[in-house]
Amino acid sequence: MKATRQKKFYGILLAPTLIFLGIFLLLPLIQLLILSFQQVDNFFEVINGYTFSHYIEVLTTPVYLKTIWQTLFVAVITTVICLVLAYPAAYLLVRSPKRWRAFFYILLVSPLLTSVVIRTFAWIILLAQNGLVNDVLMKTSIIDEPLDMLWNMNAVIIAYVQVMLPFAVLPIATAMSDIKGNLRSASMILGSNRISTFFRVTLPLTIPGMISGAMIVFSLAAGSYITPLLVGGRMQPLLPLSIYQQIMQVYNLPLAAAMAFTLMVLVFLVIAVLGYILKKWEVRVNG
Structure with a gap:
């Protein structure tokens, strides 16, 4: 009887969250899924009828296939770099004296309190041809002319690592x-x-903390579009940017929805693989 009351009590506590997620997350996803199968006319206006052509276009067009693989590759590279940098930082956090530990945690978390847009614009200031990095390199005679460090994939990965690094440090x-x-x-x-x-x-x-951090960083890197848009430019072959272009420029909403669900499924597959590895590792370690 007591256990039943506890379950009802926990259900009441959980109900507002489930209702909120159902209304503002599940229903929009269902609508987006339905939209991804709807047909369009020659002007990309949605018409009656359903088709798989949008998914076929995403999965068979060479440009989109290259974009998908580039998106996954950049997300993997970002994840690996974040894990390599996060491990010593996490070790410093845990092994530092208690009087310094709170300061280091604040230092780590403080960038998360700043807008991603502001942090990304800071990288534009740093990496521009007349920016701080080029200015220092030229004044120290390391280079003779400014380097092109913006509007390429290297700039995207650098900005990604800076934005995602705290999400890798904390689980570790x-x-x-x-x-x-x-x-x-x-x-x-x-x-x-x-x-x-x-x-x-x-x-x-x-290892479990590293896998958890990898899940978070990979998901964020695969789905981010503000950072690559600002430091890499809208022509970078990344799926979030392609989705953005289909919505804001071409206005082909069903194709954009198909791209979005393709990206979501790919991310879920990677997370599922990492989750499986995590369970196997915990069984191996804990017996």
């Missing part, structure tokens, strides 16, 4: 903080040095 730091200190001590007492202890104890126990 959480996983590191859950490691009991006596595990490292026991490993060193049994004859392992610091390097061996890291690879046999610390790294395996932080």
Whole structure:
């Protein structure tokens, strides 16, 4: 009887969230899915009838296929770079003295309190031909003329890493903080040095945090369009930019919806694979 009351109580607490998500997330997704199958006339106006032609166009047109693979490649590269940079940062957060730990966390999270647009414009100021980076390089005689560091994929990846890095650091730091200190001590007492202890104890126990961070970073990088639009330009072969162009310039809404769902399915597949690896790893570690 008590368990039934608790379930009802938890259901009441959960109901507002489920209703909110159903109205403002699930219903729009259903409408977008229906739109992706609707036919259009020669002026891209939606007409009666349904078709698979939009998905066929996305999955068979060489330009769109290149865009899909480029989007996934950039998301993977961004994820790998973020994980490599996030690991030492997370180690510093966890191992630093308590009086400094709060400061480092504030320093890490503070960029998230700033608009992505503002942070991206900051990169434009830094990487422009008359920007700070080129100015420093020319004044130190490292280069003779300004480098073209904007409006290319390298600039997109750099900006992506800066925007996504905190999302990789926090899960890894959480996983590191859950490691009991006596595990490292026991490993060193049994004859392992610091390097061996890291690879046999610390790294395996932080793999779940790394996978969680990879899920977040990959999802954000694959679906972002503001950052590549501002620092890379609208002609970069990325699927979010193609969706943006179909909506704002061509006004082919069903094709844009098909692109959006294709991207969402691909991201879900990658997350599902990472989730499967995470479960297998936890079973291996925990037994």
